[in-house]
Amino acid sequence: xxxxxxxxxxxxxxxxxxxxxxxxxxxxxxxxxxxxxxxxxxxxxxxxxxxxxxxxxxxxxxxxxxxxxxxxxxxxxxxxxxxxxxxxxxxxxxxxxxxxxxxxxxxxxxxxxxxxxxxxxxxxxxxxxxxxxxxxxxxxxxxxxxxxxxxxxxxxxxxxxxxxxxxxxxxxxxxxxxxxxxxxxxxxxxxxxxxxxxxxxxxxxxxxxxxxxxxxxxxxxxxxxxxxxxxxxxxxxxxxxxxxxxxxxxxxxxxxxxxxxxxxxxxxxxxxxxxxxxxxxxxxxxxxxxxxxxxxxxxxxxxxxxxxxxxxxxxxxxxxxxxxxxxxxxxxxxxxxxxxxxxxxxxxxxxxxxxxxxxxxxxxxxxxxxxxxxxxxxxxxxxxxxxxxxxxxxxxxxxxxxxxxxxxxxxxxxxxxxxxxxxxxxxxxxxxxx
Ligand SMILES: *[C@@H]1O[C@H](CO)[C@@H](O)[C@H](O)[C@H]1NC(C)=O
Ligand SMILES: *[C@@H]1O[C@H](CO)[C@@H](O)[C@H](O)[C@H]1NC(C)=O
Ligand SMILES: *[C@@H]1O[C@H](CO)[C@@H](O)[C@H](O)[C@H]1NC(C)=O
Ligand SMILES: *[C@@H]1O[C@H](CO)[C@@H](O)[C@H](O)[C@H]1NC(C)=O
Numbered sequence: 001x002x003x004x005x006x007x008x009x010x011x012x013x014x015x016x017x018x019x020x021x022x023x024x025x026x027x028x029x030x031x032x033x034x035x036x037x038x039x040x041x042x043x044x045x046x047x048x049x050x051x052x053x054x055x056x057x058x059x060x061x062x063x064x065x066x067x068x069x070x071x072x073x074x075x076x077x078x079x080x081x082x083x084x085x086x087x088x089x090x091x092x093x094x095x096x097x098x099x100x101x102x103x104x105x106x107x108x109x110x111x112x113x114x115x116x117x118x119x120x121x122x123x124x125x126x127x128x129x130x131x132x133x134x135x136x137x138x139x140x141x142x143x144x145x146x147x148x149x150x151x152x153x154x155x156x157x158x159x160x161x162x163x164x165x166x167x168x169x170x171x172x173x174x175x176x177x178x179x180x181x182x183x184x185x186x187x188x189x190x191x192x193x194x195x196x197x198x199x200x201x202x203x204x205x206x207x208x209x210x211x212x213x214x215x216x217x218x219x220x221x222x223x224x225x226x227x228x229x230x231x232x233x234x235x236x237x238x239x240x241x242x243x244x245x246x247x248x249x250x251x252x253x254x255x256x257x258x259x260x261x262x263x264x265x266x267x268x269x270x271x272x273x274x275x276x277x278x279x280x281x282x283x284x285x286x287x288x289x290x291x292x293x294x295x296x297x298x299x300x301x302x303x304x305x306x307x308x309x310x311x312x313x314x315x316x317x318x319x320x321x322x323x324x325x326x327x328x329x330x331x332x333x334x335x336x337x338x339x340x341x342x343x344x345x346x347x348x349x350x351x352x353x354x355x356x357x358x359x360x361x362x363x364x365x366x367x368x369x370x371x372x373x374x375x376x377x378x379x380x381x382x383x384x385x386x387x388x389x390x391x392x393x394x395x396x397x398x399x400x401x402x403x404x405x406x407x408x409x410x411x412x413x414x415x416x417x418x419x420x421x422x423x424x425x426x427x428x429x430x431x432x433x434x
Contacts, residue, residue, distance in 0.1 A: 023361055026059035028317075037061030037339050040364030041156075048336030048362035052093050053101060053127055053248055055340070056158050057314045066158065067331040067340045068311035069131040069246045070095040072297035079113040079290050082106065085126065089363050092346065093332040095129035102126050103365065111291060112141075115253040117149070118285035119275040122365075123254035126290070131157075131246035133312055133324065134298040138207040139251060143167040143199040144286045148257015148266060148273035151199075151288040153206055154250050159183070159319040161243035163215065165206050167288075169279070170270030172198040175206065177217045177225050181234070181241035182319060193217060193224040203291055212301045212321065215243065244321040246312040249295070253288045300326060336362040 023046070026032040026039030036045035038061070041054030045061075055066030070093075077084065077099060085100040104124030107114045115124040132155065143151035149169030156162050160183035166176045174192040195204055209216040216226045229242040255261075256269030266272060281287050300306070301321070308328025316323035334344020337360075 026056065028058050031059060032061045032065070034061055036360045037065035037341055042364055044361065044364065046361035046364065047339045048333065049088050049091065050361065050364055051333070051339045052091065053129065054156075054158055054364060056160070058159055058317045058319055062341060063314060065340045067093055067333070067343075068313040068327060068329045069158065070129060070311055070330070071309065071326065072132045072135055072246075072295065073099070073130045074135075074295055074297045075099075077293040077295070078111075079126075079292060080111045081108055082113070085113070089336070091129065092335070093129075094346070099129055100126050101129055107287075109287075109289065112289045114287040114289050115151070115251060116285040116287050117144070117253045117255060121255075121285075123252060123286075125250060125252040125254070127251075128249040128293075128295075131248055131312055132210070132295060132297060133246040133300060134210050134212055136207060136209045136294075136296040136298075137249055138205055138294045139165075139249075140203045140205045140291045140293075141251070142201065142203050142289045143169070143172065144253055144279065144288045145169045145172050145200050146274060146277045146279040146286065147271035148255060148269045149279070149286050150254055150256040150269050152250070152252045152254070154252075155208060155210065155243065155247040156250055157243065157245040157247040159245050159314075161245045161247060163208055163210060163243050163247070165208075165217065167199055168268070168270050172200050175199065175219070179215065179227060179243055181232070181239075181243065182237070184234075184237070184241065186241065189227075191225055193219060195219055203289070210243065211298065212244070239318070239320050245314075245319055245324060249293060251288075251290050251293070253286060 023044050024033050024036055025043050026045050027043070032039045032045035036047055036050070038047060038050035039045055039056045039059035040050040041056075043059070044050075051065055051067050057063050057066050060066050079085075079100075084098060085102050085106060086098045088101050088103045091098060091101045102124065104122060105116045105118075106124050106126060107116055113126070115126065117123040137155065139153045141151075141153065144167075146169045151167040151169070153165040154162060160180065162178075162180040164176070164178040164180075166178065168174075168176065171192075173195060175195055176190055177193050178187075178190045180186065180189075204220050207218045209218065213229045214226060215229075217224050227242070229240050229244075232240045232242040234241040255273055257266045257271055257273040259272065279286065303322075305315070305325040308326060310328045310330045311326070313325045313327045313329055314323055315325050331340055331343050332346035333339075334346050334348060338344035
C-alpha cells in the first residue's frame with residue numbers, strides 16, 4: 001500500500017498517454033464509466049493497459065472490463081536480457097510471448113537487469129504478466145541506497161492484496177516486510193528483517209512462501225517471519241485480512257523521497273532524494289539490480305471452482321479466496337484502444353498505436369496523483385521506453401565499490417521516524433474514496 005500510493009505519485013510525472021482531459025477515477029461506490037471502463041492500479045479509469053494487469057473488478061465498469069488474469073507459470077526467469085520484457089505501452093495481453101512488463105527504464109547489466117532511476121524520472125517497475133495464486137516466489141537482487149530511494153519486491157493482486165519486501169535506501173541492513181488485504185492500510189504489520197551484511201553490494205535471495213493458510217518471508221534460505229491466515233480475521237470486513245487473490249510479481253525502484261511527494265512518504269523513505277549523491281552510478285542514475293526470479297506455483301487449493309486452466313477470474317466482488325475461478329477465458333486485446341468489454345481483434349493487431357483515434361487514457365500512471373489528491377506534483381515528463389536506451393556501453397555502472405562501505409550509507413540525522421504512516425494513510429484513503 002505504501003508502495004502503491006507512492007507509485008501513484010511516482011508515475012504521476014510520467015507521460016500522459018492519450019488525453020489530458022480530466023480523467024475519471026473508480027471506487028467501489030462509484031465505478032468507472034462506460035467510456036473508460038477499467039480501473040487501473042492507481043485508481044484511475046482508462047482503456048487498453050488499464051484493462052490488463054492491475055485492473056480492479058471491484059471498481060471497474062463491469063467484471064468483463066478487466067481481462068482475466070493469466071495463470072501461474074513455474075520457472076526460473078533469468079533476467080539477463082530484455083528479450084522477455086516489454087514496455088507497458090506495447091503489451092496487449094499475450095503472456096505466452098512475454099513474461100515481464102516494464103514501466104520506466106530497465107537496462108541489461110552483468111547478467112542482470114538494472115532498474116534505473118535518473119533525476120526526475122519515476123524509477124522503474126517490472127511486473128510479471130502472469131499471476132501467482134499461491135507459490136514460492138524468490139528474487140535474487142541487490143538494492144539501491146540513499147535518502148528517499150526505495151527498492152521493492154512485492155506481490156500485488158488486482159484487488160490490492162499485497163505482500164511486500166521493501167528496502168529503504170537509508171537502512172541497507174534491513175528489509176521491511178509487510179502485507180495488506182484489499183488495500184486496507186494497516187501499517188501495524190510492518191516488521192524489519194535483518195539482512196547480513198547489507199543489501200547493496202552483493203545479491204541476496206529474498207523469498208515469499210505463500211500458502212493458502214500461511215505466509216513466510218525468508219532471506220538467503222533463512223525463514224525470517226511467518227504469518228498465519230487464522231490470525232488475521234477482521235470481523236468488520238468479515239474476512240481474513242490475508243493476501244488470498246491472484247497476484248503479480250513486481251520489482252521496482254522508485255523515488256519515494258521525490259520533491260512533491262507526501263511528507264509521510266518522504267519521511268518513511270528516509271528523506272528527500274539527493275540527485276547528486278555518491279550512490280548514483282557513474283552513468284548518473286540510481287539502480288537496483290535483479291538477477292533472477294524463480295517461481296514455483298502451488299496447486300490451487302482443493303475446493304476451487306475449476307472450469308479450465310488458463311486464467312483466474314473473479315466471480316464476486318467480495319474478492320476473497322472463494323470468489324476466484326480457474327477458467328479457460330483468455331483475452332488478448334486488438335490494440336490499446338480496446339477493453340475487456342470490447343477486446344477488438346487480436347489477430348489483426350496493429351503494429352503501432354499511432355493511428356489512435358480514441359483519446360481516453362491507455363496506460364495507467366498518466367494522471368497527476370492518480371485522482372483526487374491535492375499534492376503538488378512535478379511537471380509531466382516522458383517515460384523512457386523499455387530497452388531503447390539500454391545498450392550503450394557508456395552506461396558504465398559501479399555498485400557497492402570504490403570505498404562505499406555499507407555503514408557509510410546511512411545518514412541518521414536525516415532519517416525521521418514516526419508520524420509518517422498517518423500521512424500516507426490519509427493520502428491513500430483520499431485516493432480510494434474519491
Ligand atoms: C524499521 O527500521 C526503521 C529504520 O530503518 C525504523 O524507522 C522503523 O521504525 C522500524 N520499524 C519497525 C516496525 O520496527
Ligand atoms: C478491518 O476491515 C475494515 C473494513 O475493510 C477496515 O476499515 C479496518 O481498518 C480493518 N481493520 C484492521 C485492523 O485492519
Ligand atoms: C477460502 O478460505 C477459507 C477460510 O480460510 C477456507 O475455509 C476455504 O477452504 C478457502 N476456499 C478455497 C477455495 O480455497
Ligand atoms: C489444460 O487443459 C487442457 C484440456 O483439458 C489440456 O489439454 C492441457 O494439457 C491443460 N494444460 C495445462 C497446462 O494443464
